[in-house]
Amino acid sequence: KNEIIAAVWREQGGWNLERFNLDTRQWQYVLQDAAIVATPQYSHDGQSILFTSEHGGVYNIRRMDIRTGKIETLTNVVTAALSPAQTPAGDLFYVGYTAAGLDVFYLPAAQMKHDPLPRAAKGTTGEPLSKPPVVEPQSVTDYSPWQSLKPAWWLPWIYSDGDRTEVSVVTSGYDSLFRHVYNINIGYDTQNDWWLGQLGYIYDSWYPSMIFDVRRDHEFSYVNNNKAKVRQTTEQKLEVVFPFPGESSGWSFNMTAIKHDEQDVQRLTGAIPQDKRVDNIAGMALEFDSTSRQIKSVSRSEGRVISLVGEDSDAISGSDYQGQIYWGDWREFIRLGGQHVLALRYVEGKGDETTRPFRLGGSKNSGTLTSSVNDPVFGSPFSKRSYNLRGYREGLAELQGHRMRLGSAEYRFPLALIERAIMAPPVGMHQIHGTLFYDIGATWEKSAAPEKYYRGAGLELGFDTSLFYFAVVNITAGYAHGFDEGGDNQTYIRIGAAF
16 A cells, blocks of 8 residues: 555644555544554554554554454553554564563464453543644843753762772763763762862863863772872873764774872881872773663673773873883673673783883772763773772782783672662662672783782672662672782772772
């Protein structure tokens, strides 16, 4: 037939089934009443029309005989049956809505209902609407971002382990056109009595995007498993991002200039003193991201994030470090069925002996789940020298070096789907999930491979919560055991995810 069938909404007629003749280019009503109709399609033999409608107050699948106009109901659900598709044998597939969400259902022809069409429920949104009032033209002014730039939310951020207890306040904002985006993190370490934080800003009105970032943190160093000193790090970064987004994946090419300052703020007896040092860096990176996360998944469930990074401490004068450093980071997410995910990671890095070294240990670092492909403010690939090796303190002398190799495997699984909230305070719990992990890594200097690897394993419990009705917050409580020399039993809690 040279025609199409469609669910059409008209201002004075609501939702109805209509037929469009491609020869005469005219619309003709097929079904017209007060009920909402959707997703119509012809059967394989062209003698009937399948569609879903809210007749009787519940969305069910209906079938209309084109010759007689008779309509019968094929399903009898109490939630919703949507988007029908019928095989040549007459079996039915449809999308059903249940307490577990949306799923695809199969209904054999022999089990179909053939009930008559219920009456359209009164007062549905499919009824004709009154004609809207005429809107008078308003005065036009130049766009200004200032009214929409102020932050509309804030969240607490907490991280605690044996070395530190950091409590921060995080907020961000953006204007209506996303030309200006910023993030502010102001924190205080109650255990060590010092301030830390981060300020990030992106200007996205040009191509490429421009990023400015300033942050302060602290690095702990241990000798013979005893704390020797703490160095304060302050970093200022200018980054340029050339994004190449796609439908299901994307690339980005990044360039950066970084000023990295570090100095001792705490030194214990026997620690080797070290002067204030500056690392002026020029760098380039290529990133690929094809990951996706389903609505109820416990993490990203499939795809990969790949980062290739090169940095040079000789390109900008005034640096106390010299030489080049390179590393690659591959994160793979494999869906095992349902909400179960296998997450794998491999990182390999190599730098000259005069560059700033890599550090393994702890559970705080490693970057977040974001990448600069989809989050240029929070997902920068540059200046990453510290990586998680759970079960070992960060800053151990034996886990610092100019060559680094790290592997991680995580089995992530659901534990409970809560989906409950309270009004005051506005806090909700979405779901609880677990992670079994195994880390293995090493740092070394000149040889092609390390002499010894350090292994750790443990368990994490994740709590996906919501605050203030809209902000999703991931809380993780973990336990890790290090199996090799220098290993420890660690407990920690953090907000956010490490990989």
